[in-house]
Amino acid sequence: MNDAVRSALILAALAALASSPVMSQSVRNAAPWDQPFLPPAPAWNGKSRELLRDATDPWVTPFEADPEHDFSPDYADTHAWFDRLDAASGLIRIEQFGVSPEGRPIYAVIASKDGAAFDPAKPVLLAQAGIHPGEIDGKDAGMMLLRDIAFNGKDGLLDRANLILIPILSVDGHERASAYSRPNQRGPRIQGWRNTGTNQNLNRDYLKLDQPEMRAVRGLILKYRPDLYVDIHVTDGMDYQYDVTYGFNGEDGAFTRSPAISAWLNDRLKPAMNAALEAEGHIPGELVFGLDGDNPRAGLNDGGLGERFSNGWGSAAHVPTILIENHSLKPHEQRVLGTYVFLEEALRLLAEQGAALRAAIQADSALRPAEIPANFVSDEQPSSTRPFKGIRYETYDSPASGRREIRWLGQADPEPWALPFYASHPTLTLKRPEAYWVPAYRTDVIERLRAHGMTMETLDAPRTVSVEMLRLVDPKLAAHTNEGHVQIAVTQVTPERRDWTYASGSVRVPTDQPLGDIAVLLLEPQSSEGFFAWGMFPEVLNRVEYIEGYAIAPLAERMLAADPALKAEFETKLAAEPKFAADGEARLQWFYERTPFHDDRYRLYPVGRETK
Numbered sequence: 001m002n003d004a005v006r007s008a009l010i011l012a013a014l015a016a017l018a019s020s021p022v023m024s025q026s027v028r029n030a031a032p033w034d035q036p037f038l039p040p041a042p043a044w045n046g047k048s049r050e051l052l053r054d055a056t057d058p059w060v061t062p063f064e065a066d067p068e069h070d071f072s073p074d075y076a077d078t079h080a081w082f083d084r085l086d087a088a089s090g091l092i093r094i095e096q097f098g099v100s101p102e103g104r105p106i107y108a109v110i111a112s113k114d115g116a117a118f119d120p121a122k123p124v125l126l127a128q129a130g131i132h133p134g135e136i137d138g139k140d141a142g143m144m145l146l147r148d149i150a151f152n153g154k155d156g157l158l159d160r161a162n163l164i165l166i167p168i169l170s171v172d173g174h175e176r177a178s179a180y181s182r183p184n185q186r187g188p189r190i191q192g193w194r195n196t197g198t199n200q201n202l203n204r205d206y207l208k209l210d211q212p213e214m215r216a217v218r219g220l221i222l223k224y225r226p227d228l229y230v231d232i233h234v235t236d237g238m239d240y241q242y243d244v245t246y247g248f249n250g251e252d253g254a255f256t257r258s259p260a261i262s263a264w265l266n267d268r269l270k271p272a273m274n275a276a277l278e279a280e281g282h283i284p285g286e287l288v289f290g291l292d293g294d295n296p297r298a299g300l301n302d303g304g305l306g307e308r309f310s311n312g313w314g315s316a317a318h319v320p321t322i323l324i325e326n327h328s329l330k331p332h333e334q335r336v337l338g339t340y341v342f343l344e345e346a347l348r349l350l351a352e353q354g355a356a357l358r359a360a361i362q363a364d365s366a367l368r369p370a371e372i373p374a375n376f377v378s379d380e381q382p383s384s385t386r387p388f389k390g391i392r393y394e395t396y397d398s399p400a401s402g403r404r405e406i407r408w409l410g411q412a413d414p415e416p417w418a419l420p421f422y423a424s425h426p427t428l429t430l431k432r433p434e435a436y437w438v439p440a441y442r443t444d445v446i447e448r449l450r451a452h453g454m455t456m457e458t459l460d461a462p463r464t465v466s467v468e469m470l471r472l473v474d475p476k477l478a479a480h481t482n483e484g485h486v487q488i489a490v491t492q493v494t495p496e497r498r499d500w501t502y503a504s505g506s507v508r509v510p511t512d513q514p515l516g517d518i519a520v521l522l523l524e525p526q527s528s529e530g531f532f533a534w535g536m537f538p539e540v541l542n543r544v545e546y547i548e549g550y551a552i553a554p555l556a557e558r559m560l561a562a563d564p565a566l567k568a569e570f571e572t573k574l575a576a577e578p579k580f581a582a583d584g585e586a587r588l589q590w591f592y593e594r595t596p597f598h599d600d601r602y603r604l605y606p607v608g609r610e611t612k
């Protein structure tokens with residue numbers, strides 16, 4: 001018996017005892033965290049329940065076999081179940097595409113009528129579960145759907161589309177499992193942990209590609225070129241009626257780097273998807289985030305459009321990407337069944353309308369915008385008002401917090417809410433150069449660009465090129481670490497034209513490629529999603545060499561005598577800045593910076609821009 005099953009049995013036994021009249025005092029006094037404390041969920045009995053198989057079915061999934069449908073199998077049991085399916089069905093095969101930091105194989109389950117090589121005419125759906133392992137609905141839904149494709153008459157879904165399921169992406173986080181991983185989420189009763197074995201949040205790693213899991217999934221995407229990529233999560237945050245919320249960059253006219261793809265998702269997928277979910281008894285909604293936990297009516301925003309997230313990356317890489325956020329307070333069963341309906345409908349839509357989506361991908365991949373908006377932040381003012389299906393709530397005095405707290409009542413508010421919606425806007429516009437030059441010594445940066453699938457020219461001999469280099473003005477280190485990095489922000493740069501010799505092994509990254517926008521976002525030091533912003537060029541902040549006072553003072557005196565313009569500039573500064581005038585060190589430093597002895601590479605960002 002593995003730990004997850006053992007824990008499940010213990011918890012089931014506790015639950016049974018708790019409802020028994022002969023319950024012992026010790027059980028009655030079970031720890032408060034083992035008692036229900038979440039707000040209630042509205043009763044639900046959707047038609048999609050008919051999808052469930054019972055224990056008489058030899059292919060019942062562990063989720064279905066659990067009487068409360070509140071269980072999700074661990075890594076080993078999931079793998080064993082898919083191994084059986086692979087052996088029993090010619091439509092299913094397992095493909096390992098990576099290894100986790102703790103050594104677990106990361107695998108995908110592929111359903112196709114084409115055998116090992118896909119028919120390139122067929123659209124591909126890639127469904128990814130467990131990038132945040134506690135949010136695992138996609139695994140349990142995917143097991144059911146693949147089983148029904150293999151044995152229960154749904155193989156027709158594969159006539160004109162292929163399905164790839166990643167049942168668990170963050171496999172190490174998935175095995176850090178307990179009943180205490182997701183306090184805001186209603187099941188499954190044993191849940192994995194949000195971060196990886198190395199304490200990283202993989203849904204912040206789409207652009208910097210620090211983690212082996214993310215490099216692996218990038219490789220899988222480059223290999224199979226999915227037409228639709230669905231990244232499946234469960235929310236935290238405010239209560240509402242919706243059970244399945246989903247979104248994408250460019251929804252409802254919001255900013256997108258892939259306008260044709262966003263139009264397909266808005267106009268073709270969304271109406272059909274919402275209709276399919278509603279027909280099965282679900283309550284689909286847009287992906288939105290409450291602004292104020294203490295005031296549910298304060299408004300909503302889009303949660304950010306950044307490229308570190310799957311949906312932001314997909315928009316920049318021209319890979320149609322949907323982020324599903326099932327609602328954490330809805331029971332695991334309701335969420336899993338909603339996910340099943342979503343994936344099945346997505347396959348159907350790809351079969352029917354995949355050609356138009358392919359055309360949209362091609363159109364967006366050909367875009368080469370001269371200006372690239374970046375560094376998005378939430379608007380100060382709402383741009384629209386959205387109808388919203390709210391849940392009733394009240395407030396009460398909490399002796400624990402000593403203030404008013406919200407109590408969600410678990411009842412749908414019959415009155416529709418109208419909530420202000422705050423969109424995002426860019427705070428920086430980056431110019432697209434012809435290419436970037438990355439020096440050979442930054443092998444780690446070059447490796448990440450390669451993992452992205454970037455087209456690059458690698459120098460096999462040193463080459464001197466005329467490039468624009470950026471001098472960083474007053475870069476600021478963050479006070480806290482973020483995802484294992486100390487971030488560095490720079491808001492001002494001074495371009496300098498240089499002839500720079502790049503060593504053998506350096507790379508030229510042209511921006512005239514489908515991933516050109518991503519090259520700009522990664523390699524511009526001011527981009528909040530870039531390598532510099534993640535603190536990955538700290539070496540440029542160290543100045544090397546200095547000059548002794550007995551050397552610079554006489555040199556400075558000669559400089560003053562030889563250069564009347566310099567003398568005038570110095571005297572103006574003395575007059576204007578008394579603090580500077582009183583600081584002998586600062587005065588000598590001012591001269592040192594104006595000599596060729598000064599470290600010329602101090603705060604000089606080493607990635608060059610090739611411009612016309």
Ligand SMILES: [Zn+2]
Nearest residue numbers: 132135233234
């Ligand atoms: Zn998540």
